[in-house]
Amino acid sequence: MDMIKPPAEMLFEAELRALREEDTGKRPPEWLLSPAYVRDFIIGRDQPAILDGKEVVITRKFYGNDVLIERAVVTLAGNRGLMLVGDPGTAKTMLSELLSAAISGTSLNTIQGTAGTTEDMIKYSWNYAMLLDKGPSEAALVPAPLYNGMKQGIMTRFEEITRCPAEAQDSLISILSDKVMNIPELDGGVLFAKPGFNVIATANIRDKGVNEMSGALKRRFNFETIKPVSSMKMEAKIIENGARSLLMHSGVDAEIDLFVVELLATTFMELRSGITREGYKIDIPAASMSTAEAVSVYVQSAMTSYYYENKSISLDRLVQNMLGTIAKENEKDLSILKTYFSKVVKERSKEDVIWKDYYEERKWIG
């Protein structure tokens, strides 16, 4: 079946199978891989695994803090849930997908948190026709992800937990500590969690319109803070990989221009950190300048160039698309970008041809 974005377990099926075959380490109950292999799956390793006599390269999928991955894996094998927090676009969701794909073989058992999430979307609800017809029975119960996770002993992902109202968040509290779900409608309705169950939540703390988590909920999670990548090279690598796979899936057959990627990575990193590579201070826009945004700017620009001009990515498209990303929060951000061009880019344009071309596209910034 065609799909825009296949889940991690499908995307990396070969790697996961190869690792499973090779792995002889001790596994926590119901885990498909041992903790060390989960780590290797996520941060990659030099030595390829063998599947059906062929070598399968274990690629690096998460760039940044490797020690954090180790902690996250060990947390999931323990008693507490894992809470990934950090700025928007720092690959929290991707990491949660990778973890559950590696551990439970599926990343689809997911609660997608919104302001409208209610308790029955988390635990279970009822097939009302059947309920009226036959009264409460297990057959009439419609399981939600948390129920599924407990029943099958698999990871339950909870996306954007801070966007959910506090009532919905709090329905997790006793389940996480007792590992039992009471179903009062059923006779003797108690669901004990099967080993292998745990919760990976992602949360955005600084965004507008989030709900503060209660202390009780916080206590039941181990927190890992994911920081934006701090090295330009790494950021460029992520943009390159991300853009390549997105373009491939949209059927755009365009080479990735590494110079443009570097340009984009530099611009985003400098605007995010407020300091240029020469060590000068610059203003920081209010909009989120995450790596994910950079990827989408690149992909958009490449697609526009591909469809309208029938060529590979051009710098004028890049700058045009960048505007949409930066001018999200307020008008002032635009003038910050303008100053960036007139100070930093101009200075570099004297020495570097690509920066010179980049500088010439400043006319698009209104």
Next chain:
Amino acid sequence: MDWLTGEADKELPSLFEQQVFNLNSGTVYFPIRHHSPACSFHLLRVIKQYNPDMILIEGPASGTPLIPVLADEATETPVSLYCTYEDEQGGRSACYYPLLSYSPEYVAMKEAARLGIPAAFIDLDYSHEARAEAEKQEKSIQDETLLASSDFINRLCRKMNCRSFDELWEKLFEIEGQAATTEAFVQNVFTYCALSRMCYSKEQLHASGDLAREAYMRECIKQAASKHKRVLVITGGFHTYGLLEAAQSEGLANEEQQGKSGGAIQQQLYPMVYTFEEADRLNGYASGMPYVNYYELIWNKLLQNKAEPYNQTALALLSELMRKLRKGQEEVSTSDAIEAYSMIQGLAVLRGKREGGVYELLDAALSSFVKGERTLATDKPLEELRLLLTGDKIGIVAPNSFTVPIVEDFKNRCSASGLQIKTTGKHKKVLDLYAKEENRLLSQLLQCASFLVPDFAVRESGPDWVAYRDMNLVRETWTYAYSSRIEARLIENSLYGGTIKEAAARKIGERMQELPDHHSGEIANALLQALLMGLQDTARRLYEQVQAALRKDGNFLSLCQTLTILNRLRQHGRLLGLAADEQLPLLVAEAYNNAVDKLLGLASIHSDEHPAIIQGLKLLAMLAESSEAHFQNDTFRGHLSELLSDRKLSPQLEGVVMAILAGLGDRTREEMVERARSYVRGTPEQAKQTAKYLQGMFAIARDAFLYDELLLGELNYLIEELPSDDFIAMVPELRLAFTYFTPMETSLIAERVATLHQAEPEELERPPIDEQTLIQAKALDEAIRKEFATWKLI
């Protein structure tokens, strides 16, 4: 450890068996890493097994006589050897040789003392090359930059998923080491260090001075081996390979002159107390392992032969951490600690470690104790844990006869002047600064000592000459407390000289040299400080520095600051007990002349600086009027006249300059008033500047306004003519101008204003309409409005 032997040079295993760790031979080499509990643990076993009759230790050779003091029962770690060096050119440097309870060197000394066999240091005292490279003044002898930063080790860290050399070491040697046989452990250390050494070229090793040191050590070992049957040599693993006979050829070419070139160097070694805080490399001291308290706990467990020392220590620290966090009102529960402990176990398994070490402990605390996003606000648990890992222990040095000149001098002077330093505890002293000679001397001693060791004494109150505050006070109150830590800091100052005064003079001289040349004001401040410390006789050089700075200083304000300080010293030096000095007046004159030379540039200085400039001009005017020969007032007056003709001069400065010149008699008072008038009667824009001009003028010559009818009349005219909005805008500046007047003068002015308007002064204070009438009128107005509204007339 297959990963090692797989890559290892083939010669290493046989070399190890035959030359390094051959318990049947006359010399056994024990490679160590400084401050490694596992090395100490195995060293104890080797000493028992080998039963040496002499132990040689990597350490400065002339420190050997100090070994009995360090190994004394009364000495408690952490302690350190402190070495100062001075060469003929006056170049100085100092370094530390810290010892912790679990340092292999310290364990060896203690064991030697227990067994009654001799122990000696065998390293070069000092290496030129190392000093030339080390810009830092203080460093550790046990520098391991070479060991920890080789390419080999960086690659290994990546491959083993370790974040740093320290983690790698802990994983492979500290944690694994407890279970290994001694021979295997020693072989691993040796192979590991030898391999990392091979990443450096002979030139690099030569440049770092390592080859010369090893040549010297070899010589010492040879001598010892000729006298004793079984010699145990304990050196950093990095050097062991270099000490072996097989490796001798590599250093031969240049060892001769290297080893013996130390003749012209003067050096001193003292034992001193040390603290865990300083010993922890994470605090910026380059020696050995980080987290000293943690490893001391591990060492104690190792000595007691406890099973699972790392887990036990983690448990103890976690509960300690909880206690501390609860005390600090942090929200923690026992379940956090349980989670953390089980996380340590999980991480240890994941990372392939026998037990979780300090890195697992830190990771576990991060995961389990930090609630919410990791920010400064939530970082408290980790911060507390780090403090626990470092510890706060302070060592004790056994009483000994190795006296340090500067400490002796300090103690003598203290007992001569009645300061109590025998007991630790805070003491207070009130000094009658100006009346009693001996009190002044004591104040100078306290100033000196607190300059060298800021923690020793604090001046609670008294005149502050440097900041020029509380100058009305005549008594100084000091509190001081002496402890072994203060003594250690004092020993560190022996780098600067043998007596308190000498050290302070040299230290302040160096500090002055570090100041940028053109900041003469700060240099003059340092001079003042030196004189407060009673360093007048040694301060000659400081005078020269001030003079040189004056010549390079091009900033009017900074020159004025210098002039103020020097002039203060010239006038009130007697109070500080300064001897009459012909150089000081010359310096004042120099500062005065330089400042006068800079007058012409004042027109272009930003208005923010004007208040300071006015103060400077006032001082210059005062000196110029003093008619002392040093201060040529011709140039001063000439420059001021010229400045006055500068079109760019701001109105405020114009007022100041004009007033000064009128005072000196160069310009007439009429001109001063005329200029004010020209502002008043000028274009509206110019008229707004009047207040600024007056501010300047009043700062110097406010009497002009008191008796000059014309000026008063003009100001009256201005206020009458000014549109109301402009007047309101001008009021703050005008008010500021009139703040220069005393209350009596203000009432005098009021009288004159009253006369001008043919009124009584009291009338001026009354409001034009009294409040009652206003309220009535307002009420009436409202009533009529209301009435009109009902009649629909408005």
